[in-house]
Amino acid sequence: xxxxxxxxxLDRTVRVHFTPAMIGSSLxxxxxxxxxxxxxxxxxLEERDGSLDYIPFTSVRLIQIRPKPGLWERLTGSG
Numbered sequence: 001x002x003x004x005x006x007x008x009x010l011d012r013t014v015r016v017h018f019t020p021a022m023i024g025s026s027l028x029x030x031x032x033x034x035x036x037x038x039x040x041x042x043x044x045l046e047e048r049d050g051s052l053d054y055i056p057f058t059s060v061r062l063i064q065i066r067p068k069p070g071l072w073e074r075l076t077g078s079g
Contacts, residue, residue, distance in 0.1 A: 006038045009065050016045065016055055017062040031055075035065075 017030045033045030033053065042056040043063075072078075 006035065006043070009035050010037070011035065012065060012068075014045070014066075015064040016043070016060055017064070018059055019061045022059045 012035055013032065014035045015030050015032045018027075023029045031045065031053070033047050036044040036046040036052055038044065042054055043060075045053045045055060047053060
């Protein structure tokens with residue numbers, strides 16, 4: 001992973017999708033939280049209750065990051 005690629009997304013809500021090997025019958029295929037920190041080996045997500053979850057990149061299939069609201073969305077409160 002390139003150094004600093006996630007830097008601009010710190011403190012943003014993300015959805016992390018797990019690799020198929022990490023998904024069980026009673027486990028969710030993804031988790032959501034605020035991107036707290038990252039390293040070359042994995043990421044830290046802040047849960048709603050303030051706890052931190054470490055997710056190694058070997059378990060990650062995809063990280064979805066919503067774009068920041070545009071001017072119109074900020075003015076109207078939509079989005």
